[in-house]
Amino acid sequence: MKSYLSASQMELRNEYNQIKEQYGEFCKSSLKLDMSRGKPGADQLDLIEGMLTVLAGNQDCYTRNGWDCRNYGLVDGIPEAKALFAELIGVQESELIVMGNSSLNIMYDTMADAMLFGVNGKEPWCKQGTIKFLCPAPGYDRHFTLCETFGIEMIPVKMNADGPDMDQVEQLASSDASIKGIWCVPKYSNPTGITYSDEVVRRFASLKTAAEDFCIYWDNAYLIHDLNAETEPLLDLLAACKQQGTENRVFMFASTSKITFPGAGVALFAASETNIARRKKKLCAQTIGHDKLNQLRHVKYFGCASGVKEHMQKQAAILRPKFDCVLKTLKAELGDKGIASWHHPKGGYFISLDVYENTARRTWELAKNAGVTLTNAGATFPYNQDPRDCNLRIAPTYPSNEELQTAIRILCCCVRLSALEKLLQA
Amino acid sequence: MKSYLSASQMELRNEYNQIKEQYGEFCKSSLKLDMSRGKPGADQLDLIEGMLTVLAGNQDCYTRNGWDCRNYGLVDGIPEAKALFAELIGVQESELIVMGNSSLNIMYDTMADAMLFGVNGKEPWCKQGTIKFLCPAPGYDRHFTLCETFGIEMIPVKMNADGPDMDQVEQLASSDASIKGIWCVPKYSNPTGITYSDEVVRRFASLKTAAEDFCIYWDNAYLIHDLNAETEPLLDLLAACKQQGTENRVFMFASTSKITFPGAGVALFAASETNIARRKKKLCAQTIGHDKLNQLRHVKYFGCASGVKEHMQKQAAILRPKFDCVLKTLKAELGDKGIASWHHPKGGYFISLDVYENTARRTWELAKNAGVTLTNAGATFPYNQDPRDCNLRIAPTYPSNEELQTAIRILCCCVRLSALEKLLQA
Numbered sequence: 001m002k003s004y005l006s007a008s009q010m011e012l013r014n015e016y017n018q019i020k021e022q023y024g025e026f027c028k029s030s031l032k033l034d035m036s037r038g039k040p041g042a043d044q045l046d047l048i049e050g051m052l053t054v055l056a057g058n059q060d061c062y063t064r065n066g067w068d069c070r071n072y073g074l075v076d077g078i079p080e081a082k083a084l085f086a087e088l089i090g091v092q093e094s095e096l097i098v099m100g101n102s103s104l105n106i107m108y109d110t111m112a113d114a115m116l117f118g119v120n121g122k123e124p125w126c127k128q129g130t131i132k133f134l135c136p137a138p139g140y141d142r143h144f145t146l147c148e149t150f151g152i153e154m155i156p157v158k159m160n161a162d163g164p165d166m167d168q169v170e171q172l173a174s175s176d177a178s179i180k181g182i183w184c185v186p187k188y189s190n191p192t193g194i195t196y197s198d199e200v201v202r203r204f205a206s207l208k209t210a211a212e213d214f215c216i217y218w219d220n221a222y223l224i225h226d227l228n229a230e231t232e233p234l235l236d237l238l239a240a241c242k243q244q245g246t247e248n249r250v251f252m253f254a255s256t257s258k259i260t261f262p263g264a265g266v267a268l269f270a271a272s273e274t275n276i277a278r279r280k281k282k283l284c285a286q287t288i289g290h291d292k293l294n295q296l297r298h299v300k301y302f303g304c305a306s307g308v309k310e311h312m313q314k315q316a317a318i319l320r321p322k323f324d325c326v327l328k329t330l331k332a333e334l335g336d337k338g339i340a341s342w343h344h345p346k347g348g349y350f351i352s353l354d355v356y357e358n359t360a361r362r363t364w365e366l367a368k369n370a371g372v373t374l375t376n377a378g379a380t381f382p383y384n385q386d387p388r389d390c391n392l393r394i395a396p397t398y399p400s401n402e403e404l405q406t407a408i409r410i411l412c413c414c415v416r417l418s419a420l421e422k423l424l425q426a
Numbered sequence: 427m428k429s430y431l432s433a434s435q436m437e438l439r440n441e442y443n444q445i446k447e448q449y450g451e452f453c454k455s456s457l458k459l460d461m462s463r464g465k466p467g468a469d470q471l472d473l474i475e476g477m478l479t480v481l482a483g484n485q486d487c488y489t490r491n492g493w494d495c496r497n498y499g500l501v502d503g504i505p506e507a508k509a510l511f512a513e514l515i516g517v518q519e520s521e522l523i524v525m526g527n528s529s530l531n532i533m534y535d536t537m538a539d540a541m542l543f544g545v546n547g548k549e550p551w552c553k554q555g556t557i558k559f560l561c562p563a564p565g566y567d568r569h570f571t572l573c574e575t576f577g578i579e580m581i582p583v584k585m586n587a588d589g590p591d592m593d594q595v596e597q598l599a600s601s602d603a604s605i606k607g608i609w610c611v612p613k614y615s616n617p618t619g620i621t622y623s624d625e626v627v628r629r630f631a632s633l634k635t636a637a638e639d640f641c642i643y644w645d646n647a648y649l650i651h652d653l654n655a656e657t658e659p660l661l662d663l664l665a666a667c668k669q670q671g672t673e674n675r676v677f678m679f680a681s682t683s684k685i686t687f688p689g690a691g692v693a694l695f696a697a698s699e700t701n702i703a704r705r706k707k708k709l710c711a712q713t714i715g716h717d718k719l720n721q722l723r724h725v726k727y728f729g730c731a732s733g734v735k736e737h738m739q740k741q742a743a744i745l746r747p748k749f750d751c752v753l754k755t756l757k758a759e760l761g762d763k764g765i766a767s768w769h770h771p772k773g774g775y776f777i778s779l780d781v782y783e784n785t786a787r788r789t790w791e792l793a794k795n796a797g798v799t800l801t802n803a804g805a806t807f808p809y810n811q812d813p814r815d816c817n818l819r820i821a822p823t824y825p826s827n828e829e830l831q832t833a834i835r836i837l838c839c840c841v842r843l844s845a846l847e848k849l850l851q852a
């Protein structure tokens with residue numbers, strides 16, 4: 001049977017009975033698979049075993065210029081880590097701070113700082129009444145959780161194939177001074193996998209904003225997370241902003257959570273020299289410094305930026321078959337049914353699946369009952385409100401290839417079943 | 427010559443000429459010694475070399491119950507780290523979160539959280555107008571810096587030999603609802619080295635406060651940092667508060683910065699179960715979790731709480747001669763001059779030296795010019811204002827024994843010289 005949309009009620013009924021039976025079979029197999037988060041698999045982590053012991057003795061704990069990384073100091077990171085990561089993310093060393101283990105934590109702090117102390121010398125956001133953020137959606141649920149935590153009102157913005165809908169962004173940002181920023185995952189975006197076009201980046205750099213303390217939160221979480229040898233190029237926002245004199249609106253985040261160890265990686269904060277100086281001053285009050293031994297482990301293990309890229313190709317060799325498996329199964333099971341569409345990402349950690357309208361929650365529930373836990377339906381939208389209830393985020397990295405194959409077959413069965421339920425109601 | 431205070435002008439003049447000459451000699455030797463922070467020496471850090479490689483391969487990275495510490499999850503710490511550190515600091519596992527590498531960072535976050543979200547369900551401090559904190563002084567300069575960062579007004583409280591002056595604390599806390607908390611270093615206090623008496627702890631537990639959102643910030647930085655085999659006992663504040671029903675006012679901080687690696691240790695947050703639940707919920711938004719590999723390193727290296735204590739005895743063997751050296755030199759050079767007094771700490775990282783009134787800044791400057799950098803005079807008081815300009819903090823841990831000997835001789839010379847200058851002016 002081809003597209004459900006052109007099928008007769010009889011055909012749909014037959015299909016429903018068949019798929020319902022298939023679903024029943026899946027439920028009998030006692031699968032328990034959590035695909036809710038973008039978690040690396042153990043095989044990916046096994047690749048970096050050598051980093052565990054790269055600091056093998058006391059004498060290994062010193063920087064090139066003799067600083068003892070076991071002791072206090074260097075609140076903005078060790079020089080060789082700054083050099084390596086500045087090259088990797090394409091900023092100057094003076095525009096970078098190498099921090100702790102969580103870029104989400106840097107984002108939280110950046111927002112908390114804006115709330116309490118303000119941005120670019122303006123009044124603290126907590127004294128400015130309602131604060132709003134633009135949230136391209138579908139997007140990353142934990143960005144939205146941060147806004148909710150701080151009571152920041154979220155305005156969804158449409159995601160296009162080349163990034164956020166910039167017409168909408170420009171219209172909103174220029175007309176409302178309570179809109180203080182926007183969340184962006186500019187490369188291999190979470191969850192759609194798209195990379196922002198040069199034009200989108202340039203329009204961000206020259207964006208007219210009603211608020212003088214408008215911020216672009218640029219979460220470059222997947223900056224070198226290519227699935228293939230070639231990368232999708234991303235224009236340098238900080239450089240583009242410097243040309244426009246708008247560099248103080250840029251706050252960039254990245255980490256090695258999905259390069260080395262999630263939870264034991266190194267997190268990065270990049271911004272204009274002005275904002276780096278301000279942040280560094282703040283850090284001196286805020287912490288005794290970050291884990292320099294872990295920074296040194298990263299530097300000694302990788303040697304240089306190209307060492308990191310080589311390592312990512314080994315990871316890609318593990319991840320590519322997983323993405324291929326999902327895409328092939330989606331195509332085989334849903335390709336001709338007219339009820340679902342999806343992206344073919346060239347990198348990142350997710351495949352974004354749009355199912356038949358108003359069936360994402362039902363699909364999620366069916367999958368859950370059959371043992372496959374996906375990221376909550378709706379989670380990719382602010383306030384968990386997917387206006388068309390159609391988006392699901394597939395995180396293929398954690399399961400084994402075998403489990404993944406089964407899980408996606410179950411998911412496809414659920415997508416079909418929920419669409420059929422809806423179509424038969426109509 | 428005995429006490430300067432009973433000397434004639436002639437005697438003082440002679441002594442001045444002699445000490446001035448001595449000082450000139452010291453200045454000629456081109457010593458450069460930074461004793462400004464309580465930093466462990468490299469010999470102390472060398473003791474823990476084994477921790478660097480205690481996780482030697484992929485198979486070592488799992489908790490007892492099979493959790494992969496390389497990956498995401500366990501935002502409140504790995505179970506075995508909670509067990510070990512709960513025993514060490516004397517709380518229940520349910521009253522503890524094992525965090526990142528910096529207890530100062532936890533204190534910052536606790537204060538930022540109170541500012542933005544309030545304490546015990548009360549209004550955020552940032553919406554309550556002027557907020558004040560009680561600051562026992564002399565105290566820890568970085569506590570005071572936190573208050574300044576958040577615009578919290580500091581009220582100095584006198585430090586007695588058994589802790590803060592509780593008459594003063596009770597009078598202030600009960601009469602002013604804008605006083606929201608107090609900073610405490612209850613054991614081997616920074617800088618005076620004293621440990622709070624049982625009575626002081628009990629009075630904290632039963633303290634009547636005008637503010638319902640009053641907090642005790644209990645920075646137990648030196649909880650097992652004994653210089654000798656015996657320890658100075660400290661009553662359990664959380665237990666005492668539970669008896670009074672005041673446990674929600676307690677926020678406890680500790681770390682292994684001065685047990686394992688400063689900057690690559692493990693930091694601890696302990697509080698009532700109510701406050702732990704609240705903090706844990708918050709952490710889920712705030713971070714992807716802390717470095718569990720580093721937590722696991724600590725657990726595998728020490729094995730159990732008594733393993734930590736054994737290790738601290740090895741450190742004590744390094745530190746004891748340093749403290750002895752300072753105390754002996756102070757006694758020899760200043761013991762009979764009537765112009766200085768000091769504490770004899772049984773643990774911790776500092777010796778607090780009170781010099782002749784209104785000469786601490788001058789002494790600091792003289793020492794600096796002779797190549798010995800101490801913590802800034804005044805730094806141990808809120809706003810750097812030592813009302814009697816007499817307190818200096820000696821941090822003997824970082825220099826070698828030889829350097830230390832020289833440095834303290836220079837310091838004593840400067841103490842005498844500045845006192846003589848003052849006495850000859852009078």
